[in-house]
Amino acid sequence: MTDSISYDILIIGSGIAGLRAAISAVSVDSKLRIAVISKVQVMRSHSVSAEGGTAAVIFEEEGDNQESHIYDTIKGSDFLADQDVAEKLVRSMPFEIYQLDHWGMPWSRRKESGRIDQRWFGGYSFPRATYAQDKVGFFEMQTLYDTCLKHDNIHFYNEWFCTSILTGDGNHSGKNSNNNFRGVTAIEMKSGNFFKIKAPAGIICTGGAGRIYSFSTYAYSSTPDGLDMAYRAGLALKDMEFVQFHPTGILPSGILITEGARGEGGYLINNQGERFMKKYAPKSLELASRDVVSRAMMKEIEEGRGFKHETGVHCLKIDLTHLGAERIRERLGGIREIGIKFSGIDIINEPIEIRPVCHYMMGGIHTNIDGATEMKGLWAAGEAACNSTHGANRLGANSTGECLVWGKITGELAAHYALNHKSDSLEISEHQVLEEEKRIYDGIFRGNGQINPYEARKELTDTMDAKAHVFRNEKDLAEGLKKVREIKVSTWKHVDDHAREYNTNFINVMELDSMIRTAEVVLIGALNRHETRGAHAMKEYPKRDDINFLKHTLAYYTASGISADRDNINNEDGSKMGWFPVTFTRYTPVERHY
Ligand SMILES: Cc1cc2nc3c(=O)[nH]c(=O)nc-3n(C[C@H](O)[C@H](O)[C@H](O)COP(=O)(O)OP(=O)(O)OC[C@H]3O[C@@H](n4cnc5c(N)ncnc54)[C@H](O)[C@@H]3O)c2cc1C
Structure with a gap:
């Protein structure tokens, strides 16, 4: 029988989004029991490496204004951002800057006035990146973590690796659907023990997937485990073809x-x-x-x-x-x-x-403007989420902002939901847990094979560098997809080190499992988008095509191998593509000039 732990809210990920969500949830009701689960120590989360700044309009008296920040963000997105979402980011950001200030954030300041300073960033009409020397992420993380530590009911599970989302019946709604969040399965890395951690509400804040490329600015731990957990649980990944390459x-x-x-x-x-x-x-x-x-x-x-x-x-x-x-x-x-x-x-x-x-994933787990996923009781925030703030291209300094704004929003919503569903039965079918144990222990830990998983990982990330870079073409993308699928069905699923404690070999192979499926989604999305928009530049289709492609892609996991692309050589599992409309408010797409 798998060990079991229960909470009111599970936050998976302890970067800027996860920590901001925890503080927000606790401020709704200080009695809520909140677990923040992270596969690394809090201050090793990738967010600590954010360097340049966090965008917000705070100098209106000097000529800046929110309308301009909203438009810059939408223009930067090549008009694929949901316009109401971009507006929400901009309107919420000034509060977040001052909130961090009050919690102790050492913003860089102007010498003459002592006021918080801002610097220029690309794509903006005004210098609005609020900074702390060139270590903004480190100081934001330290400030948020210090604030979390003031609350006894935020519990940190550091070096716990989540492997799947558990679901259950929606008995509160009267419907018998299996589409309700009930918790996660996780491996405590210190002991190697496998747990189910139950809660009526959850927030996925597992960050971006930039380690699917070899040449990457991301932390080595930035693998798409969280995206893949959601994908395997039946949730859509949105706009995954849009990968940002920082100059x-x-x-x-x-x-x-x-x-x-x-x-x-x-x-x-x-x-x-x-x-x-x-x-x-x-x-x-x-x-x-x-x-x-x-x-x-x-x-x-x-x-x-x-x-x-x-x-x-x-x-x-x-x-x-x-x-x-x-x-x-x-x-x-x-x-x-x-x-x-x-x-x-x-x-x-x-x-x-x-x-x-490779620097940022505009795509992620499909959410609405409030960060709600397609599963009841589950939200996503930060880089793991795609609420469509950034569309086809993010402006620098808008990501830490997104983490703060949607950390706050989802933390509050999850807290209210948890208070209203405390009495829900959190019964989880043992079958679900056993299936997951089988997948990871029989399928990976005790697996056999000749292919060295580290070499497979390198081959995968080199393939992404070579075939899905700044300029793309159909031939390269199709070859990349073929290669990824060859890796997928090769015998990499095994672990040489069978120690229980701190088995990083096992964790690396688990990460590779999620990287392969996610890389496949990036390539399929790219093959299906016959235009050049934002970060997706196709040699055959050098122009933006608003008539046919002013819409988001959605990718759903399918075990049956149904695939929307033309070259489905895979027969193990695959991805089913769909489309989703962009929300417009008052900005008409025009050709971009800088
Ligand atoms: C070098 C660099 C500099 C940047 N500079 C800026 C900047 O100046 N301004 C800006 O706006 N943006 C910047 N960005 C982007 C920004 O830093 C990130 O988008 C943002 O920090 C992501 O935060 P997050 O909270 O979503 O996730 P992360 O900080 O990536 O945290 C992810 C968390 O999820 C946990 N996790 C992942 N998988 C699992 C699992 N299976 N089980 C348990 N836990 C898991 C991790 O342990 C971690 O705690 C930069 C990015 C890079 C790469």
Whole structure:
């Protein structure tokens, strides 16, 4: 019999979204019992690495206004954002900045007035990225975590790996549906024991999936386990083809040089010493939106105006030398240290080599404007969710904002729901739990095979780098899908280390399982979208097509192998594609110019 734990609310993930949700839930009723479950220690959650800033309108008296932030976000999204959602983000953000301030956030301030300072970021009409040197995520996380620790009823389950969503009957609604959240299954990594953790309400805050690419700014733990749990439970993944490539990842590691570096005045240069962005975005130059800048960079490289890095990869450079040592030390100290340690270059003295790098997933678990998923009692927030704030391309500094806003919203909603459903029976069929045990212990832990799972993981992520990058084409995408499916049916599902305690080998293979299914969804989505929109640039379809594709993609898991793409060689399981309308309020799509 599997060990069982019960709570009122389960929050899966302890990044900015998860911590903000916990504080929000506890503020509804301080007696609610809340569990925050995380596969890493809280302060190792990927959010700590956010660098440049969090966007909000706080200087209206200096000419900024919320209408402009809303429009910038929608224009940045290439008009695929749900317009009511973008508006909700913008209207909620000023409160979040001051709320963090009151909880102790050390925002960078103006010397003269002592007021919170803001810097430029790409795609904005006003400098509205609120920052804390170049370590905004670290300080936001520390502030939120400190605040959580003031509440005895927020319990942290660090280094617990969730594996599936448990569902049950909707006895409160009178209907006998199996579409109600009842909890999760999880492995306590310290002991290796398997648990069911029950609750009437849950929030998935498991972050992005950027480790499905090799060259990536994400933490090594940013794998799509949470997305895949939802997908396997029958929930849709939305807009997964939209993967953001940030213009400035250093070589060879992929670690990020924040957009704040261009916000502070950094130049992008090619091998002619030319600030090439003037050809692609004459008004905004380096501060055009990320999709525009990354495409321009790849074009420069393809046309032979890149530098050859010592690893053989072609790249461009970012030049910050003209900013001066004092400004760099004060505002960009973190990336200076990163440059010295990981590329051997001091940005005070010389330009540093950079290349577009996988950085953000616009897609995620399909939710409505309040973060509610298609399952009763279950919400999703932060990068794991796709409430359609960012559409086809996110503006920098809007993601930490999204985590804060929808952490707060979903925390409150889950708290009210839990209070109203406390008396619900949380009976979970043992069959469900046994099936999950079978899937992971018989299917993976005790599996057999010749293929080394670490090599399979590398092959998968290299395939994504090669076949689904900034510029895409049908041939590459189809080849990528074929490769991913070959990996899927090969014999990688086994674990050499059979220790119970801290078995990271087992966890790595579990992560690979979710990466394969998610990579497949990204590729199928991309193959089905015959246009260029935001971060999805197709060579065969270089224009945006609002007549046929101004809509979201939805991917549903199917065990039967039904597939919407033309090249379904897989017979194990697959993805069924659907479409979902975009919400418009008052902004008509136009051609974008920066
Ligand atoms: C280098 C970098 C810099 C960035 N800078 C900025 C910036 O300046 N401004 C901005 O707005 N955005 C920035 N972003 C984006 C932003 O940081 C992220 O989108 C955001 O922090 C995601 O937060 P989150 O709470 O959704 O998830 P995360 O912080 O990714 O946390 C995910 C959590 O889920 C847990 N988890 C995952 N799977 C499981 C599982 N199976 N079981 C249990 N727990 C699990 C993890 O342990 C973790 O606690 C940056 C991104 C990168 C990569």
